[in-house]
Amino acid sequence: MRRLGILTSGGDCPGVNAVIRGAVLAGEIVHGCGFMGFRDGWRGLLEQDVVPLPRHSVRGISRRGGTILGTSRTNPLSHGGVDRVRAGFRRNGLDGLIAIGGEGTLAAARELCSQGLQVIGVPKTIDNDLGATDYTFGFDSAVQTATEAIDRLRTTGESHHRCMVAEVMGRNAGWIALHAGMAAGAHAILIPEHPVTLDQVAAWVMSAHGRGRAPLVVVAEAFTPTGQAAPYAPRGLDTFGRPRLGGIGRLLEEELQLMTGLETRATVLGHIQRGGEPTAYDRVLATRLGIAAVDAAANGRWGTMVALRGTDIVPVGLEEALGTLKLVPEERYLEAAVLFG
Amino acid sequence: MRRLGILTSGGDCPGVNAVIRGAVLAGEIVHGCGFMGFRDGWRGLLEQDVVPLPRHSVRGISRRGGTILGTSRTNPLSHGGVDRVRAGFRRNGLDGLIAIGGEGTLAAARELCSQGLQVIGVPKTIDNDLGATDYTFGFDSAVQTATEAIDRLRTTGESHHRCMVAEVMGRNAGWIALHAGMAAGAHAILIPEHPVTLDQVAAWVMSAHGRGRAPLVVVAEAFTPTGQAAPYAPRGLDTFGRPRLGGIGRLLEEELQLMTGLETRATVLGHIQRGGEPTAYDRVLATRLGIAAVDAAANGRWGTMVALRGTDIVPVGLEEALGTLKLVPEERYLEAAVLFG
Amino acid sequence: MRRLGILTSGGDCPGVNAVIRGAVLAGEIVHGCGFMGFRDGWRGLLEQDVVPLPRHSVRGISRRGGTILGTSRTNPLSHGGVDRVRAGFRRNGLDGLIAIGGEGTLAAARELCSQGLQVIGVPKTIDNDLGATDYTFGFDSAVQTATEAIDRLRTTGESHHRCMVAEVMGRNAGWIALHAGMAAGAHAILIPEHPVTLDQVAAWVMSAHGRGRAPLVVVAEAFTPTGQAAPYAPRGLDTFGRPRLGGIGRLLEEELQLMTGLETRATVLGHIQRGGEPTAYDRVLATRLGIAAVDAAANGRWGTMVALRGTDIVPVGLEEALGTLKLVPEERYLEAAVLFG
Amino acid sequence: MRRLGILTSGGDCPGVNAVIRGAVLAGEIVHGCGFMGFRDGWRGLLEQDVVPLPRHSVRGISRRGGTILGTSRTNPLSHGGVDRVRAGFRRNGLDGLIAIGGEGTLAAARELCSQGLQVIGVPKTIDNDLGATDYTFGFDSAVQTATEAIDRLRTTGESHHRCMVAEVMGRNAGWIALHAGMAAGAHAILIPEHPVTLDQVAAWVMSAHGRGRAPLVVVAEAFTPTGQAAPYAPRGLDTFGRPRLGGIGRLLEEELQLMTGLETRATVLGHIQRGGEPTAYDRVLATRLGIAAVDAAANGRWGTMVALRGTDIVPVGLEEALGTLKLVPEERYLEAAVLFG
Incomplete structure (x- = not known):
C-alpha cells in the first residue's frame, strides 16, 4: 500500500x-x-x-x-x-x-x-x-453546543417566567434532542420516534409551571405532533433547498402560548450545532x-x-x-421521560 | 440609611x-x-x-x-x-x-x-x-456569546463554500453587530446607523468570495437596506409581541443567494445572546x-x-x-469597514 | 420501597x-x-x-x-x-x-x-x-478541561519555541493523559502503565522540534521514568497529605531542559480538572x-x-x-503513540 | 509610506x-x-x-x-x-x-x-x-481564563469544606488578581500593592468559614505578606530563569492550613492564563x-x-x-475589599 x-x-x-x-x-x-x-x-x-x-x-x-x-x-x-x-x-x-x-x-x-x-x-x-x-x-460536540445554548435560554425563561422552546437538529432521529434535553434538564423532549399530541406537550409545560419552574421544551426539527399534518416545513424543504426558519419550534411557540397562556419563545439553534x-x-x-x-x-x-x-x-x-437508521429506542425515551414529571 | x-x-x-x-x-x-x-x-x-x-x-x-x-x-x-x-x-x-x-x-x-x-x-x-x-x-457577554456562535458558523461556511449570515440583537443600535462582527472577522457588518444597499452587501460578499473566502455577514436585527421598505418584521412586532423569526437575516439569506448565486444560510442567534x-x-x-x-x-x-x-x-x-440613544458613531463604523476589503 | x-x-x-x-x-x-x-x-x-x-x-x-x-x-x-x-x-x-x-x-x-x-x-x-x-x-469533563488548558499551553509553546509539559491527574492509570494528550495532539504522552526512559522522552521532544514544532508533553502525575527512583512526590504524599507541587511535571521541566537544550515549562493543571x-x-x-x-x-x-x-x-x-484497576491497555497506548512520530 | x-x-x-x-x-x-x-x-x-x-x-x-x-x-x-x-x-x-x-x-x-x-x-x-x-x-482574556479556573476550584472547595488558594499572574501589579478575584467572588484578594499580614488573611478565611462558606483566596504571584521576608521565589527567579512552582500560593497553602486548621489547597494557574x-x-x-x-x-x-x-x-x-507602572490604586482595592466581609 x-x-x-x-x-x-x-x-x-x-x-x-x-x-x-x-x-x-x-x-x-x-x-x-x-x-x-x-x-x-x-x-x-x-x-x-x-x-x-x-x-x-x-x-x-x-x-x-x-x-x-x-x-x-x-x-x-x-x-x-x-x-x-x-x-x-x-x-x-x-x-x-x-x-x-x-x-x-x-x-x-x-x-x-x-x-x-x-x-x-x-x-x-x-x-x-x-x-x-x-x-x-460530531454528535458529542453538537450535544455540548446545544446544551450550552439551552442553559442560556433557561436563565431567560426563569427571569421572565416564560416557556422556552429550543429546536435542535435531528432529521430522522431525536438523539441530539434526547441528550441535550436530558443534560439541560428539559421538562419535555420531543422526538420524531415518539410522537405525542400538542395537548400532552401543553400538559408537561403546565405541570412544570405548576411546580414554579420556567418550562423548557427541547424539540428535534423532525418532530411532528400526533394528529397534526405538518403545517410547517422541516429542514431542507425550502424553495432554495435551505432550512426553513418557520419549523416546528415556531409552531410550538404559537400553539403553546395559545394553549397555556404562558409567554413562549422559540429559538432555532441551527448551524451553530455543526460548526x-x-x-x-x-x-x-x-x-x-x-x-x-x-x-x-x-x-x-x-x-x-x-x-x-x-x-x-x-x-x-x-x-x-447500512440499511437501518438507528432511532432512539423506546426505553431510552421512557428513561428520559421519567424526568418530565 | x-x-x-x-x-x-x-x-x-x-x-x-x-x-x-x-x-x-x-x-x-x-x-x-x-x-x-x-x-x-x-x-x-x-x-x-x-x-x-x-x-x-x-x-x-x-x-x-x-x-x-x-x-x-x-x-x-x-x-x-x-x-x-x-x-x-x-x-x-x-x-x-x-x-x-x-x-x-x-x-x-x-x-x-x-x-x-x-x-x-x-x-x-x-x-x-x-x-x-x-x-x-451584559453587552460584553452578549458580544462574547455571539462571537463564539459566529466562529462556529464560519467553519461551516468554509467547508461548504457558503455565504453565512448571522443576525444578532440590536433594536436601535448596532453595537453587538459591530463588536461581534469585528471580533469574528466578518466581511460585512450591517447596522441600522449606517444603511447600505443590498447591492453593496452583495458586492462585499462577492469580493470576499473572489479572494477565496467563505463570506461572513453579521447583521443587527434592526438593519434595513437602503431603498427597501422593510418587508420583514423586526424584533417585537409579531402578533403575540414575540420576536419574528423571519427578520432581516432571512431576507438577506434569500436576496444574497439570488444576487450572488452563492449558497447562503442565515442563523438568528436570538435569546442565547441574553442568557x-x-x-x-x-x-x-x-x-x-x-x-x-x-x-x-x-x-x-x-x-x-x-x-x-x-x-x-x-x-x-x-x-x-436619558434623552439620547448612544448610536455607533460614523468613525467607529468606518474603522470596522476597513476590514471588509 | x-x-x-x-x-x-x-x-x-x-x-x-x-x-x-x-x-x-x-x-x-x-x-x-x-x-x-x-x-x-x-x-x-x-x-x-x-x-x-x-x-x-x-x-x-x-x-x-x-x-x-x-x-x-x-x-x-x-x-x-x-x-x-x-x-x-x-x-x-x-x-x-x-x-x-x-x-x-x-x-x-x-x-x-x-x-x-x-x-x-x-x-x-x-x-x-x-x-x-x-x-x-466526571472523566469526560476532566479530559475536556485538561484539553482546553493544553490547547492554551500550545500557543505559548509555539510563540516562544518552547517545550511545554502539562501534568494531569491519574493516580494509578493514565486515562486522562491518554485522552487529553490525543485530543490536544501531544508529541509525547507519559503514563504509569507504560514507563519509558527520559532519553526516550527527550528523543520524542527533539523529533517534534526537528519538524519545526513546539514539543508538547502530557504526563500523568503517577508516571515514573524507567530507571528513575522517584525523586519527586506524587499526589497525596506531602506532609500535610496535600498534592505536591514539585511532582513529575517539575522533574520533566528540569531534565528535558538539560537534555534537549530547549526552554521548557511545566504546568500542573491540578484541581481545575475535578471542579x-x-x-x-x-x-x-x-x-x-x-x-x-x-x-x-x-x-x-x-x-x-x-x-x-x-x-x-x-x-x-x-x-x-472491584478487585482490578482498569489500566490503559497496551494497544490503546500504542495507538496513541503512532502520533508521536 | x-x-x-x-x-x-x-x-x-x-x-x-x-x-x-x-x-x-x-x-x-x-x-x-x-x-x-x-x-x-x-x-x-x-x-x-x-x-x-x-x-x-x-x-x-x-x-x-x-x-x-x-x-x-x-x-x-x-x-x-x-x-x-x-x-x-x-x-x-x-x-x-x-x-x-x-x-x-x-x-x-x-x-x-x-x-x-x-x-x-x-x-x-x-x-x-x-x-x-x-x-x-490580553488582560481581559487572562482574567476570563483565571475566573473560569477559579469557578472550578470553588466547587471543589465547597464539596470538601476546604480553603482554596488560586495563584494568578501579576509580576508587579495585582490587576489580574483584583478582577478575577472580584469576578469569582473571592473572600480575600492579595496583591503586591496592598500588603497585609498572614494573620489578616487567616482572619478573612475564618470569617468566610464562619459564615459557612468554603474560603477562596486569590493571590497575585508577586504578593508578599507584611513582615515576611519572601522565603519563596516569585516568577522568573528559578536557576533556569523559569517560573518557580513553590511560590506564594504554596506558602499560603502551608501557612493557612497551620493557622486556620482548615484543609487548604493551592493551584498555580500558570501559563494557561497567557495562551x-x-x-x-x-x-x-x-x-x-x-x-x-x-x-x-x-x-x-x-x-x-x-x-x-x-x-x-x-x-x-x-x-x-513609559516611566510609571500602573498599579492598582488604593480605592480600587478598597472597593473590592468591601466584599471580603
Whole structure:
C-alpha cells in the first residue's frame, strides 16, 4: 500500500479534520503510505481537484472545525459513475480510498466496492442515526453546543417566567434532542420516534409551571405532533433547498402560548450545532477512527467502515452497517421521560 | 440609611445578579443597611411582592445568568403611578430604591425622583445604546456569546463554500453587530446607523468570495437596506409581541443567494445572546455598579444613575443620562469597514 | 420501597449532582419513594447529619459542579463499623442506600451488603480506572478541561519555541493523559502503565522540534521514568497529605531542559480538572446512572453497582466490579503513540 | 509610506495576532502599504529573519492565540544596537516599524526614535500594568481564563469544606488578581500593592468559614505578606530563569492550613492564563490597536504608542507612556475589599 486517497462528503461535522489527521499520520508513520486529498468530496475525485497531504499539512488541525478538504453533496454514482471513479483511482495511482461521509457516501462506497474498487468508509453524521456504531463523531460536540445554548435560554425563561422552546437538529432521529434535553434538564423532549399530541406537550409545560419552574421544551426539527399534518416545513424543504426558519419550534411557540397562556419563545439553534471546535471526546473518537481506517486498508478490509463498539474501534461490513437508521429506542425515551414529571 | 429596596426590570441581561450581590454586600458590610427585593420589577413594588435579601441570599449569584428577583415590563407610572410607589416605599420602610433597568425604568426613576421619591438607577441593556456610560453590563457577554456562535458558523461556511449570515440583537443600535462582527472577522457588518444597499452587501460578499473566502455577514436585527421598505418584521412586532423569526437575516439569506448565486444560510442567534453566565468583564463591571449605587444612595445622590467612564464608576444625573440613544458613531463604523476589503 | 438514603464520598467529581438529581426524580416520580441525603459521605450516616431531599431540592443541580451533599473520606468500616451503619439505616427508616463513591466506598458497600444491609453503588472517579464500566462520569469533563488548558499551553509553546509539559491527574492509570494528550495532539504522552526512559522522552521532544514544532508533553502525575527512583512526590504524599507541587511535571521541566537544550515549562493543571460544570456527556451519563441506581434498588439488586456498557446502563455485582484497576491497555497506548512520530 | 515592518516581542499574550491582522489589512486596504514581518521579535530584525505579510497570510488569525511571527526577549539595544536596527530598516526598505511589546520594547522604540528611526509602539502585557492606556489587550482574556479556573476550584472547595488558594499572574501589579478575584467572588484578594499580614488573611478565611462558606483566596504571584521576608521565589527567579512552582500560593497553602486548621489547597494557574484564544473584547481592542498603529504611522506620529482611553484609541507619546507602572490604586482595592466581609 503506497498511496491512499481521502475525501470528506456531506454536511459539516466537528471532528472531520481529526479523522484526516489521524489517517495521514498513521499512514505516513506506521505504513509508509502517502495521501492525496480530494477537494469537496466526490467532486474532487471526479474532476481531479486534488492536493497532496504530507504530514505537515495536517498539523494542529484536529481541533479545527469544518474540513480542510472542503465538502459537497456530489454523488459519485450519478455523475458518470463507477467508471469515472475508477479513472480517478488510476490517474492518482491510488491503492485505496478513505471516504468520510454519511449514509449516501457509505452507500456509494459499498457500490464502488462491489465493482472492485477499494474503499474504506468512516461514518459521519452529527445526528448519530447510523447503525453499527455506538456513536458517530460530531454528535458529542453538537450535544455540548446545544446544551450550552439551552442553559442560556433557561436563565431567560426563569427571569421572565416564560416557556422556552429550543429546536435542535435531528432529521430522522431525536438523539441530539434526547441528550441535550436530558443534560439541560428539559421538562419535555420531543422526538420524531415518539410522537405525542400538542395537548400532552401543553400538559408537561403546565405541570412544570405548576411546580414554579420556567418550562423548557427541547424539540428535534423532525418532530411532528400526533394528529397534526405538518403545517410547517422541516429542514431542507425550502424553495432554495435551505432550512426553513418557520419549523416546528415556531409552531410550538404559537400553539403553546395559545394553549397555556404562558409567554413562549422559540429559538432555532441551527448551524451553530455543526460548526466549530470539536469536544475532546470527538477529537479522540475521530482520531482513532482515522487511524483505524488506515489499519483496515492495510489489512485489506475493503468494503468496511470503522465503528465504535463499547470502547473499541472495529471494522464493520458496509452491508451490515447500512440499511437501518438507528432511532432512539423506546426505553431510552421512557428513561428520559421519567424526568418530565 | 437603614433599608433600601431593589428591583430588576425589563429584558434579561447577564450581570444583573452581580449588581444585586454587589449592592447587598456593600449595603450590609459598609453601610449597615438592609435590603428588600421586589419580585418581577415594578410589579413587586406595586403589589407588595417582596422578599428580604440578607447577605446569605446573594451567595455565589454573581456568575448566574438571569435575575434572582425576576423581571417584568410593568411600568410603574401607568399602573396607578407615583402614589402607589410612594405607598410601597412607606409600607416597606424604604429609605430609597435601587432600580436596575433600561431606558423605561430610568425614565420612571427620574419621574419618581421629581416627585420626591429617592431612587438610584443602574443602567441595564445588552444593546449598549445608553448614553452617559462607556459600556453597559451584559453587552460584553452578549458580544462574547455571539462571537463564539459566529466562529462556529464560519467553519461551516468554509467547508461548504457558503455565504453565512448571522443576525444578532440590536433594536436601535448596532453595537453587538459591530463588536461581534469585528471580533469574528466578518466581511460585512450591517447596522441600522449606517444603511447600505443590498447591492453593496452583495458586492462585499462577492469580493470576499473572489479572494477565496467563505463570506461572513453579521447583521443587527434592526438593519434595513437602503431603498427597501422593510418587508420583514423586526424584533417585537409579531402578533403575540414575540420576536419574528423571519427578520432581516432571512431576507438577506434569500436576496444574497439570488444576487450572488452563492449558497447562503442565515442563523438568528436570538435569546442565547441574553442568557447564561456573564463574562468576567461583566461580573466585575456589574459588581462595581452595585457597590457604587449603594454609595450614591449613602451620599444622597438620588436621581442619578451609576455609569462607567474610562475605568471609573461615577454617578450621573438621570436628566443628563436619558434623552439620547448612544448610536455607533460614523468613525467607529468606518474603522470596522476597513476590514471588509 | 418507601425511603432511600443517598451519600457522596471521596474526591469531588463533575456529575455527582446529576446522579443525585436523577435518583431523586426517578425515586419520587416512578417509584413513589422519598430520599434522605447524608452530609459529607459516610460521616453523615454515622453522625446522623441528614437532610430530606424532596424534588424541589434538586432543581437545576445537574449542571453544578461539586456535590450538594458535601463529601469526606470517612470510611464507615473503620469508624464503628457495620453496626453504626445499621443503626443509621434503622433510625432513618431506610429501605436501602445509594452510595456514590470510588473504590473505597464500593468496597465498603460490598462489605455492608455481605452483612445484610441493602446498598447500591454508583462508581465515581475522574481517573476512569474502575473495571466493569466503560467510562466513569466526571472523566469526560476532566479530559475536556485538561484539553482546553493544553490547547492554551500550545500557543505559548509555539510563540516562544518552547517545550511545554502539562501534568494531569491519574493516580494509578493514565486515562486522562491518554485522552487529553490525543485530543490536544501531544508529541509525547507519559503514563504509569507504560514507563519509558527520559532519553526516550527527550528523543520524542527533539523529533517534534526537528519538524519545526513546539514539543508538547502530557504526563500523568503517577508516571515514573524507567530507571528513575522517584525523586519527586506524587499526589497525596506531602506532609500535610496535600498534592505536591514539585511532582513529575517539575522533574520533566528540569531534565528535558538539560537534555534537549530547549526552554521548557511545566504546568500542573491540578484541581481545575475535578471542579466545575460537567460536560453534557457527563450530565447524561450521571443522570442515567442515578435513575438506574433507583431502578436497581426497586428490583432488589442490592450489592450491585450501575455501570456503562456500550450505550447501556446495567447493574454489575460489586464482587465482579472491584478487585482490578482498569489500566490503559497496551494497544490503546500504542495507538496513541503512532502520533508521536 | 510604502512598506512597514512589524514584530512581536516579549511574553505571549492573547490578541497579538489580531493586532497583526488589523495592521496588515488597514495598511494594504487603506494606505496601499505592504508589510514585512520579523520573526521572533527584534532578533528577526537584527538577523534579517523576515517574511512578507500579504493580506492572505493574516486570514482568520485574530482568534488564534500566540503570535504567528514568534517572539523572543532579544533586546535590540544590547545586541549591536541602533546601527544594526538602522541597517535592518535600510535593507528591507522600511518606512517605519510597528513594534508590539511590553515595557522593554517600548523603551527600545523610544530610544530608536530618539536616534531618528521611525517606530510606533503597541503596548502588550497581560498584567495590565502599563500607564497611559486604560487596558492592555490580553488582560481581559487572562482574567476570563483565571475566573473560569477559579469557578472550578470553588466547587471543589465547597464539596470538601476546604480553603482554596488560586495563584494568578501579576509580576508587579495585582490587576489580574483584583478582577478575577472580584469576578469569582473571592473572600480575600492579595496583591503586591496592598500588603497585609498572614494573620489578616487567616482572619478573612475564618470569617468566610464562619459564615459557612468554603474560603477562596486569590493571590497575585508577586504578593508578599507584611513582615515576611519572601522565603519563596516569585516568577522568573528559578536557576533556569523559569517560573518557580513553590511560590506564594504554596506558602499560603502551608501557612493557612497551620493557622486556620482548615484543609487548604493551592493551584498555580500558570501559563494557561497567557495562551489560547482571545476573548471577543481583546480581539476588538487588539484589532483597533493594529489599525490605529498604521494610521499613526501614516500620519507621521512616530515615537508614539496607541492606547485605549475610554472608548477611543489614541496615540500617546512614548515619553509620557513609559516611566510609571500602573498599579492598582488604593480605592480600587478598597472597593473590592468591601466584599471580603
